[in-house]
Amino acid sequence: KQEVTQIPAALSVPEGENLVLNCSFTDSAIYNLQWFRQDPGKGLTSLLLIQSSQREQTSGRLNASLDKSSGRSTLYIAASQPGDSATYLCAVRYGQNFVFGPGTRLSVLP
Amino acid sequence: SQTIHQWPATLVQPVGSPLSLECTVEGTSNPNLYWYRQAAGRGLQLLFYSIGIGQISSEVPQNLSASRPQDRQFILSSKKLLLSDSGFYLCAWSVSGWGASGYTFGSGTRLTVV
Numbered sequence: 001k002q003e004v005t006q007i008p009a010a011l012s013v014p015e016g017e018n019l020v021l022n023c024s025f026t027d028s029a030i031y032n033l034q035w036f037r038q039d040p041g042k043g044l045t046s047l048l049l050i051q052s053s054q055r056e057q058t059s060g061r062l063n064a065s066l067d068k069s070s071g072r073s074t075l076y077i078a079a080s081q082p083g084d085s086a087t088y089l090c091a092v093r094y095g096q097n098f099v100f101g102p103g104t105r106l107s108v109l110p
Numbered sequence: 111s112q113t114i115h116q117w118p119a120t121l122v123q124p125v126g127s128p129l130s131l132e133c134t135v136e137g138t139s140n141p142n143l144y145w146y147r148q149a150a151g152r153g154l155q156l157l158f159y160s161i162g163i164g165q166i167s168s169e170v171p172q173n174l175s176a177s178r179p180q181d182r183q184f185i186l187s188s189k190k191l192l193l194s195d196s197g198f199y200l201c202a203w204s205v206s207g208w209g210a211s212g213y214t215f216g217s218g219t220r221l222t223v224v
């Protein structure tokens with residue numbers, strides 16, 4: 001069964017810290033992996049999309065890496081800000097569908 | 111550019127009433143379309159997906175149904191709502207086929223069944 005897990009479930013850090021969110025998947029036969037951000041009561045906003053052939057993607061203060069063989073991806077957030085507070089989800093594409101992780105709830109304290 | 115529209119944004123319905131949520135995509139053709147539900151404090155649950163007009167795959171047995179009457183229109187329906195149908199419903203699309211596209215989500219519909 002294809003499963004996606006995320007660690008930690010919740011994280012609280014002071015403003016300015018660098019942090020890493022983790023995503024693990026059981027089936028390495030993926031097409032791509034996507035990181036999303038969800039603010040309370042809102043839809044999902046795509047942050048980064050990594051294809052199975054890629055090792056990392058960067059956008060501003062965000063960097064996502066992918067190690068397909070070990071079934072892991074990390075989302076690195078540099079110099080965190082209170083506006084980064086949200087739930088972060090990873091989604092792994094298998095064929096036509098995606099499997100989502102449960103998310104990491106991030107709080108950045110001013 | 112491609113856009114996805116989902117409405118209504120919020121909905122309060124009594125138990126036993128019907129439901130119709132609509133999602134449309136603009137700026138692309140033959141997209142894959144998806145309906146997800148997110149219950150309070152829980153993860154995303156795939157309800158239905160469609161790879162073409164009239165082609166619907168159901169992932170979870172329930173009293174909901176989906177239809178795709180047009181290429182870029184996806185509708186989620188119920189004949190009689192249950193309290194357990196409350197949640198946040200999200201529509202999404204991706205490029206068709208077995209390619210490298212990611213998901214793009216709509217803004218969601220908050221459904222409360224009372």
